[in-house]
Amino acid sequence: MRKEQRLKNSIVFLTGRKIKEQKKRMKLLKFKKIKNRQLLQSINRIPGWLEIKEALILYNLARALSRGAVAVEIGSYQGKSTVWLGKALKKVDFARLYSIDHHCGSPEKGESPRTVNTWQKFNQNLRKFHLTDLVVPIRKKSTDAVIDFKFNIDLLFIDGDHRPKAVAKDWQTWKGKLKNGAWVIFHDATVLPGPWKVARDNILFSSSFDKVKMTGSMIYGRQCLAGGYLEKGLRRLTNYFKYLFIISYVKMRRIIWVRNLKSLVLNFFYDCKKR
Numbered sequence: 172m173r174k175e176q177r178l179k180n181s182i183v184f185l186t187g188r189k190i191k192e193q194k195k196r197m198k199l200l201k202f203k204k205i206k207n208r209q210l211l212q213s214i215n216r217i218p219g220w221l222e223i224k225e226a227l228i229l230y231n232l233a234r235a236l237s238r239g240a241v242a243v244e245i246g247s248y249q250g251k252s253t254v255w256l257g258k259a260l261k262k263v264d265f266a267r268l269y270s271i272d273h274h275c276g277s278p279e280k281g282e283s284p285r286t287v288n289t290w291q292k293f294n295q296n297l298r299k300f301h302l303t304d305l306v307v308p309i310r311k312k313s314t315d316a317v318i319d320f321k322f323n324i325d326l327l328f329i330d331g332d333h334r335p336k337a338v339a340k341d342w343q344t345w346k347g348k349l350k351n352g353a354w355v356i357f358h359d360a361t362v363l364p365g366p367w368k369v370a371r372d373n374i375l376f377s378s379s380f381d382k383v384k385m386t387g388s389m390i391y392g393r394q395c396l397a398g399g400y401l402e403k404g405l406r407r408l409t410n411y412f413k414y415l416f417i418i419s420y421v422k423m424r425r426i427i428w429v430r431n432l433k434s435l436v437l438n439f440f441y442d443c444k445k446r
């Protein structure tokens with residue numbers, strides 16, 4: 172009886188996995204604006220941590236920017252997010268994407284210039300996707316790159332060093348460059364403490380952001396400085412409710428994840444026993 176139950180568990184687990192794959196495929200199809208499916212698949216093959224639904228958000232936000240828009244990305248790695256943003260900005264007249272990365276890996280993962288160099292792979296991908304005329308690579312630390320940066324930003328994507336102090340520093344140094352109405356996107360904000368703290372304190376607890384949302388691990392919003400006390404108060408309240416929703420969703424997701432892990436471990440022991 173117990174064996175039967177376990178077998179049932181493993182079937183549920185397998186079907187769950189299949190559903191996940193199906194959902195992934197469906198999400199790929201959501202990119203209605205990119206008609207070339209092959210192109211879509213080949214961007215998706217670039218190594219990186221960006222999920223399809225997150226890429227969709229980046230693509231749609233960038234595509235909706237106005238003529239002459241300036242987008243900045245902190246942390247490009249091998250260019251997965253760069254290519255998504257770049258492909259969208261190709262459709263915006265005179266748009267530019269400044270992609271900042273020292274290409275020496277992520278210190279929070281213990282990577283260093285001795286072990287990691289993504290510069291060549293990044294440039295290869297820019298050439299492969301015909302983005303060399305639109306993307307301006309800046310091979311510097313994000314906090315150094317800001318010194319010479321003279322433009323006002325329409326979209327800021329923060330996905331560099333994820334350690335709490337580093338994310339806070341990135342935000343402190345780059346926020347002064349934002350235009351009113353600029354989009355700010357924090358990657359890994361629902362999964363890592365560094366980006367979470369900064370996104371929570373500066374977007375979710377703030378009255379200067381509207382259209383605040385969470386997708387995958389991203390938290391993003393549009394800077395909105397206009398309005399009197401009432402409007403700002405209302406925005407703060409709305410964002411606070413969104414914070415409550417996000418925090419409960421994240422906690423729930425963790426419980427579900429633990430449950431999945433439990434069934435994975437059970438299946439493993441069941442398979443071992445069978446052998």
Ligand SMILES: C[S@@+](CC[C@H](N)C(=O)[O-])C[C@H]1O[C@@H](n2cnc3c(N)ncnc32)[C@H](O)[C@@H]1O
Nearest residue numbers: 219246248251252272273275276312313331332
């Ligand atoms: C998570 S990866 C970025 C992934 C990329 N956005 C993508 O979607 O494929 C983080 C990147 O940030 C870079 N990085 C880490 N600390 C940095 C810093 N202080 N300044 C600039 N880049 C940094 C690393 O070299 C690494 O390539």
